[in-house]
Amino acid sequence: MTFDAKFQRRLTIFVFLIVPVTMLVVFNIYPILQLFWISLTDFNSINWARAKFVGLRNFVDLFTFDRDLLVPMTRSLYYLGSSLVQLVLATWFAVVLNQKLPASRLFRTILFLPFVLNAVAAGLIFRYFLELNGAANDILQLFFGPDFKVTWLDSSEPYSNFSLAAASVWRYLGFNLVVTFGALQSIPQDQYDAARLEGANQWQMFWRITFPTIRLVLFLQFMLSVVGSLEVFEVPMLITRGAGETSTFAITMLEAGFQNRRAGTAAAMAVFMLAIVVIIFGVTRLITRGRSAVRNPL
Amino acid sequence: MSRRRRRLTPGKILALGFQYLTLIVASLLVLMPLWSLIISSFKPAREYLDTDRITPPRNWFNLSNYIEAIWPEQANGITIGSAFYNTGFILVFSLLFLILLGSSAAFVIDRFRFRGRGLILGAWAVVVAVPGILTPVSTFQVLKLLGLANSKWALIVLYCGVDIVSILIFVQFLKSISTEIDDSARIEGANYFQIFFRLILPMLTPAIATVVILRTVGIYNDFVTPYLYVPQQQEATVSMMLYNMAGFNSGTSQAVLLAAIVLVILPTVIGFFILQRYIYAGITNGSVKG
């Protein structure tokens, strides 16, 4: 029986999975493995034949000679902090909008808008806004006089990172808002009604009904933003080209790999970051094990 | 929380007022940069230099910047038209492959239990956790090896590669399609390919729509992937075109650049207003992967 059901099943599985699995291996698994390998060499990004195996030297250098390369990691703290603010704001707005007040739809649309914009466009729009003679200063001049200017984006000053963090909030607040809002929607109105019959006020209802339900979703979003702030790239790259004090870990790593031709070092940095990310995901998994805020379809 | 018109205490009014205030302030902050963008794009060179960035233009219908953006007097890198073409090309093929590969893979994952299923799913999950920004050094080598570097196909291949979210959307939808359909077709003599292409795939239309919408937004807005793998001019996507236009050695004047930005975001904004519901639904469901 060659063409029977069993064979057919195997054939179907094979045919339908061969391409995705091959792509998985070629474009994802292999590059990751090669990354590990490169991190152990002094590959100069061009000539693979001349690359020598150097063991863990790249990693050691990273923490000694090349320590400067790790300095930009501190910038991630700005983004982490702003992410927290972002989450709190998003939750606030989600709760407010959940009350189905008039014009809720409109506000949600407005707040979400920056998220659907093209990344480059969004970055440029915000850069344009914060330029020396940009709209931000124009508005401030309405209050503080025609010569009032703030240098929002001076890449030689660390405080510009606040401006960049603000750009990040502008862009991603809507996303957190929609996700948290979705979680709120899953809470049946009955629970609130029952609580109200028992005399609870808004604050109590939030802490005892709303918060426990969305706690997990919030936590997950937080972990995502932790990883996001570690590997932040787009916002600083688009607004200040990652120059000076606004550089980040990812920007520095790419610089090392592509411009400075130090692929080995860059790979070592990547592996280092990967390790951190894996640990974070592992911790997240551990904390959320057993508690499912949402069903896992697999 | 239902509205009660009866007991609108001063405390309640205050609370509500405060909530609205925060909403309005936030909305203004969000809209301000966009306002600045739009009004500046309608100001011809002279007026642009003379006015600030928050007053409206004298003439809302002045399209000189837009015309200059679309048909520049001097060839200045790639034209908007070509960039849109490139992006469109990439979108069409990426989506095509994505849907085909994703739905068929999801079909096999949902309907069959086989050795290695767990392994593949595990590998997918692991790979997704790796931030794309970390692997360009090696991924670029792979692309070079395959002769795909610096071409649109590099992006297409990368976009339809491992898209676990799309596959999850398909799998979730497949669960709502009863296996009795498969059984009935099998009794009637259909093989699994026929079952998939003639029965299951047409029934997946809502899921396909969701995937198309989400991925179109994702691909159209993407900056990192084209930046890393297809940076040069000829194959520029919409993202790279803007990036180059805004570069230091670009000859484009600022107002024209702004017009170009407006043109780029216009399709997504319009699409967003029309398809809002689906985008929200897709994101809420997509975050299931957490």
Add this chain to the structure above:
Amino acid sequence: MSFLKLEHVSKSFGNFKALDDVSFEAPAGAFVVLLGPSGCGKSTLLRLITGLTEDHDGEIHIKDRNVTDLDPKDRKVAMVFQSYALYPHLSVRKNISFGMEINRMPRAERERRVAEAARALQLEPLLDRVPAQLSGGQRQRVAIGRCLVREPDLFLFDEPLSNLDAKLRHETRVELKHLHQRLKATTVYVTHDQHEAMTLATQVVLMKDGKIVQMATPTELYARPVNRFAATFIGSPAINLIKGELGADGRFKGAGLDVALPQGVLEVAPSARPAELGLRSENARIARDGDAHQTIEVDYVEPTGADLYVNGKAEGQDIVVRVENTARIKSGDKLPIRWQLDQALVFDAASGDRI
């Protein structure tokens, strides 16, 4: 010559034995109902007959062919599923002709068969509609039509009426009966509803825990159930089982009864043991002039228009009897009853088998 034959069929899923040495035969034109509670294995058995589930012990023969190793499409069977499994994006016409298209039947032949099936099932005005536009009963007819055009050797139904409301269920049952009488197609039908089994079947296969409990015609099953389970499963309301003692003299004592069992009630010679006396609710009538077997203390009554079901207790044991609705009985009354003892069934208290 039997048309459908199952020989020593067993199937396990891991450690769970779903079917345990099941064997039965059915002649051509039979309407076999696989009846039993959830989890008894009837659906599994059906799927084995279709070939959708594989890997089992034993053999299955359909119309003199050993189909045990054949794929579903080679077995010449057709099945109506619980949810009908209509293809939602195809019209009724295309739904029905789907199988034929897959098998490359020439168009003329396809259209002829579709037209015939549509006529037989009164589907003609619906041919161009989509399943979403059909009612439950119409959908079922389309599902049956899909089976008809295959001209199969065997028709299979998997609890097809459970999705319908009560009235529709009755109408569809009648339709199915008519269809069977007309087509004389050999059918295997799975259900947990004993009422459906009784009205539709030519033979009932009663199953429990993967084994066949009894295979018989409906009447036989009703009148001569092989054990306690069979007796209580069939018949609504459930048969009264009065616990008591059977004496070696053929008398039964229990719940206030002390009666001699008529000839023919017992299958074997009586011997003293604890037993249960099975009497159905319709085997009773209100006693007159002191010929009562038993007195029941009435708990509550259920009027059903024509009848009155009296629920009560006799010496602590629950009893239900059916009387005419003209009787005025209320809660708390003491009702004397007389039983039709020649309809009685006696079961061994320990094994549950009928004596």
